[in-house]
Amino acid sequence: MAKKRIVSTTINGTQKDFLCEPRQTLLEVLRDSLDMTGTKEGCSNGNCGACTVHLDGRPVVSCLVLAVEADGATVETIEGVACNGQLHPLQDSFLNNAALQCGICTPGFIMQAKSLLAENPNPSEHDIRFYLAGNLCRCTGYDKIVRAVQDAAGKMSGCCSEAKV
């Protein structure tokens, strides 16, 4: 077995050091070692988007990122999206627009959408559909997710979250 590595990261604004094996994915470490299970696993091979987190401000599918790649990086997960106990506008609008059913895809969609809005605060419907194409939902009409993101876009200003990368 390969030697374990020490990885130093900042996760949701807090300094976190952890030990991991070189072959462990960031998703595994988040979920299994750090008990941050808000990030979900749907396929483990980059095809569903359920495991999306931000690595140094960029959305990544954490099942395809090795945990050691997070050394020295900033990681943001769904657990860090609400600020001061207040839901982020995206979370609010997913709720208001019924853009979720079973909810297991929701953290991934929110992370991906958050990144979209940080890059492009006024996305067109086409922009939204293009940017979220890697995220799979099996229950909800995708339409409602599009509406939720559009809705949130209008309400983003003034949020204290570090979305604006």
Add this chain to the structure above:
Amino acid sequence: MAEERKFGWGPRKDNVLIGKSIQRIDGFEKVSGKAQYTADINTPGTLYAKLLTCTHAHAKLKKLDVEPAKKIPGVRAVYIFPAGDLKAEGAGEIFWDGTLIAAVAADRPEIAEDGVKAIIAEYEVLDHIVDEEDLKAAEAKGATKAVGKNAKGKVEDALKTAKHVHKGYYGVHTISHMCLEPHGTHCEWKADEVLDIHASTQNVSGLAGQFAGPLGIDAAKVLVTANFEGGGFGSKFAADEWGIAAAKMAKETGKPVKLMLDRATELKAAGTRPSGYIDVTLGADETGKIVAWDSHHWGSGGISGGSIPVGGIPYVFDFENRSRTATQLNCNVGPTRAWRAPPHPQLCILTHCAIDDLAMKMGKDSYDVFLTNLEQTAGTAAHLPETYKAEMEIAAKLIGWKEKWHPHGKDAGKGAVKRGLGMALHTWGGGAGGCACNVKIHADGSVESFVGSQDIGTGTRTVIAITLAETFGLPLTAIKVNLGSNQYPASAASGGSITVGGVSGAHRRAAQTALWKIFDLVAAKYKVDAGTLAAKEGSIVSGDKKVCTWKQASMLLGPMGLETKGEGPAEDGLTSSRVGGVQMADVSVDSETGIVRINKYVAVQDCGLIIDELTAKSQIYGAVIMGIAYALSEERVMDKKTGRYINADLQNYKLPRIGDIGEIVVNIYQPDSEYSRGVIGLGEPPVISPGAAISNAVANALGVRVPVVPLTPQRVLAALSKSKGGAA
């Protein structure tokens, strides 16, 4: 004089919550990542299990050596499934790709994977058959079985005298269950031999016995929890052999074991919706009334049956002269499990595509042909002609049928992209399932419910909270719903659209029973007539007069509060069954690339009394997307040569993404006559029509039928080529 106390829903106009659009009450947990699904259970010391499956379609297992796996540091247990147990009598023959052979539990998932890789399994590969469409080839191999034939009237004579006769072939391939959360369990043995299970299940109250039997323990010692679930569309009712494996490995190691299926195994082993193909001849008189139907359908649900039965064809309708025959193909493919509205989507495709082609042959508008035949639903479970008629009118308006419809293949546009409209009808039962619940009113006025049901994403929690809040005149926040545990009163599995009716009926009964008791206490204390009392806006009122607050009323219950039991279903009008539903598709088909795009999709659905319009609409949107998936891209692809399931991953198992769906319009048909029917389930019906409606729209666009669903570009181009005399 007190009014007679009868269970029932209040007048529609008085509802504060029922029928309104209300956010689901567990949404906060879901958007914040706090909702814990089965895979999120990580109790200390949890081991991770991975699976070895056979990748041959038909083989004899010659050797299985698990010792190398056991030697890997960190591997804690190896379990051999019955199919891999060479010591068992008659063991060793494997019948489909994906059959479970062994499981390895280890400290880390990747160590378990190392263990799986280290296992030595040797097979003798045997002859297989995986082509579910080729009836002749299956017959030649002796892999078919007649599953029924019945007839009525004089089919031959009617076909001879019919004004229009159409002979067609249609089909729909197999799809897999594909919930985003795979099947799996987390099993932990606690003190006193109690087995504590978290499971991704649609059947919280029904699992204990399924675990207890194989494990040789009492069902009373099995705790089952399912607080949140990542979807379930009919495949999550059983303990399953992987659940038993997890429990046994947990026992062996003395540690908790989590076994979630990997995606490939999920697609291969966790159930499929069987295929269906049909040869049909049907005839109509000059008005378009169908006078004869003669069909033979076949398909496969795997090696041991489960194909589409003979009943149900023709779908929604039945004709005076009708003959039908069904054959099952025993193929070397993974087994079937109930898939959302079984087997209505297939029946709908096999029937309504044929009716649409008959309309094409007659040169008639498909809408008129469906309308003309609505009376021929008589004698079927779908005899709802007035509902269908009203829904067809609404759907037609929403999609612009009159303005946009053109005869099949006569799109006036000159380009390669052709536009077309199609429709289909469906029906479903959706009667309330068995449900028992306890509703507790605490002395401080807070309200709790306990029910052994589950919320698989459909909004069960929210529906219960709305039912109680409406009955007690309280805000939703005053209600706490406890479900997802077999420690609560037993409730039926969530399948077949029976949950919302089941839980809302039982909770309304419990709540009304409690309320009557409270009214009696209030009447005695405040000297008012109990028959005049109502619970509104946090108070007990008599007419316009406030008698006391809800809290004051609750205090009259004494320190123990009040617990009432609700049960169902019952014949008291709170719930009923049987719905229709009409869907229409507007598509564009690129005749050069074969790509089909949905421009607009309209779903009109009746479902009795709506508890929460928001979650009800969500169900319909979701169902339509699932329908678009199996209509256009989703299918299990079996390689004929190797017998393997070759697209068992989310890159190649093609599901629509957010950019692949056009505009979806959902309309719930809910006149007062529907409200008075009581609650009827909604999960299944809207997923039935999309295959036929979209196929019919494509046929309308091109003037050519693409016979088999999903309508992939390859199949569209093949059908166009065949129509021009080329090879299919």
